[in-house]
Amino acid sequence: MVEVPHLPDSVAPLFPDVLRESLVNLRRDLHEHPELSMREERTAGRLHAALEALKPAELHRVGAADGVTGLGLIARIRGRDSGVPPVAVLGDIDALPIQENTGLPFASRNAGVMHACGHDVHATWAVGAAHLLTAEPAAGDVIVVLQPAEETGSGALVILESGALDDAAAIFGAHVDRRFEIGQVVAEAGPLAAAADTFDIELIGAGAHGARPHESADPIVGTGALIGALQTIVSRRLNPAHPAVVTIGTIHAGSAHNIIPGSAKISGTLRAVDPDTRRFLHEELRRITESVAATYRLEAKVELGLGPPPIVNPQGAAGWAREAAISVLGAEAVVPLGTLNMGGEDFAHYMERIPGCFMRVGARERGGEPIPAHSPRFYAAEESIFVGAAVLAESARVASRALAQGA
Numbered sequence: 001m002v003e004v005p006h007l008p009d010s011v012a013p014l015f016p017d018v019l020r021e022s023l024v025n026l027r028r029d030l031h032e033h034p035e036l037s038m039r040e041e042r043t044a045g046r047l048h049a050a051l052e053a054l055k056p057a058e059l060h061r062v063g064a065a066d067g068v069t070g071l072g073l074i075a076r077i078r079g080r081d082s083g084v085p086p087v088a089v090l091g092d093i094d095a096l097p098i099q100e101n102t103g104l105p106f107a108s109r110n111a112g113v114m115h116a117c118g119h120d121v122h123a124t125w126a127v128g129a130a131h132l133l134t135a136e137p138a139a140g141d142v143i144v145v146l147q148p149a150e151e152t153g154s155g156a157l158v159i160l161e162s163g164a165l166d167d168a169a170a171i172f173g174a175h176v177d178r179r180f181e182i183g184q185v186v187a188e189a190g191p192l193a194a195a196a197d198t199f200d201i202e203l204i205g206a207g208a209h210g211a212r213p214h215e216s217a218d219p220i221v222g223t224g225a226l227i228g229a230l231q232t233i234v235s236r237r238l239n240p241a242h243p244a245v246v247t248i249g250t251i252h253a254g255s256a257h258n259i260i261p262g263s264a265k266i267s268g269t270l271r272a273v274d275p276d277t278r279r280f281l282h283e284e285l286r287r288i289t290e291s292v293a294a295t296y297r298l299e300a301k302v303e304l305g306l307g308p309p310p311i312v313n314p315q316g317a318a319g320w321a322r323e324a325a326i327s328v329l330g331a332e333a334v335v336p337l338g339t340l341n342m343g344g345e346d347f348a349h350y351m352e353r354i355p356g357c358f359m360r361v362g363a364r365e366r367g368g369e370p371i372p373a374h375s376p377r378f379y380a381a382e383e384s385i386f387v388g389a390a391v392l393a394e395s396a397r398v399a400s401r402a403l404a405q406g407a
């Protein structure tokens with residue numbers, strides 16, 4: 001039996017030893033074999049087997065035309081009353097291109113790939129929720145979704161396009177968060193994640209010998225100026241009361257000490273929690289890039305990629321999630337987010353179509369550090385699997401009960 005320390009008292013009785021061990025083993029196995037977005041073949045196979053063992057009313061794979069090799073999984077857990085519209089709970093399954101440095105005994109065996117965002121735990125708690133909802137069904141059916149490719153912002157659309165959630169009346173998801181201790185949950189109305197758009201910029205000049213810069217139009221110097229100028233969108237142009245982030249994540253140019261290259265590329269991410277700020281970032285990024293390029297006699301190519309919109313939890317579904325978290329963990333466990341989260345979540349795509357609530361689930365062991373997600377040292381404390389599973393299952397039950405009563 002693997003050891004799972006410190007399960008909150010109210011959660012522990014929900015998980016018999018056999019289930020506890022199988023969920024911990026599942027999580028460790030997923031963590032040890034992380035796969036990048038849209039390459040989650042092994043992960044999807046492992047999760048399919050875990051769900052199949054539960055004999056759900058329906059289980060299928062989505063995202064591929066053959067219905068067999070798709071990386072998304074949909075399991076339908078029967079409720080007590082077929083007249084109640086189904087609700088959905090979701091876990092994402094993909095990993096990141098990061099070399100793990102956690103020192104965990106089940107650290108990644110895939111060089112340069114790591115579960116640095118805790119999706120190993122999210123996948124496992126969705127399976128755990130399927131167990132709990134099989135043991136104690138909701139009023140209506142619950143659709144358990146395992147989603148690939150959250151990190152690239154495309155997986156939610158794969159699930160939605162499959163039609164699997166066309167009849168879902170509510171959806172719940174959550175993210176591990178080491179800023180909060182095990183047993184703490186954020187389940188509240190209002191903004192919970194930011195819009196996460198991408199940009200790719202190429203500055204095209206004229207290459208030349210490094211000794212004769214006057215014969216070039218140097219894209220490296222232009223890019224240097226552009227990097228500085230883009231910092232002024234948030235610091236000088238935007239109203240400081242409106243939160244936003246402009247981050248340049250890659251920069252590439254050149255091939256040798258003495259060659260001025262013909263072009264240079266940068267890419268990055270734009271974050272905002274309201275539509276006007278989001279639009280403003282796009283406009284300013286284009287305006288500044290084009291004017292800096294002109295100053296340095298360069299041509300600018302700007303490509304904006306629309307990522308997920310912000311998540312703003314509506315009152316109704318947030319109330320269901322909050323009621324569920326209180327009933328599972330007690331009122332003192334439900335804590336405020338406290339600060340705006342500028343991370344993006346493609347769960348927002350679901351919430352454009354289905355009312356829902358996205359939660360944060362504490363993943364820091366007592367006395368542990370608040371290691372940020374996407375860091376090579378990030379891991380979620382194992383107990384978070386059980387808190388997440390219990391809160392998601394109960395959220396589905398509370399929502400389903402309210403829908404059954406016509407609330």
Ligand SMILES: [Zn+2]
Binds near residue numbers: 117151373374
């Ligand atoms: Zn992430």
Ligand SMILES: [Zn+2]
Binds near residue numbers: 117118119150175
């Ligand atoms: Zn994540």
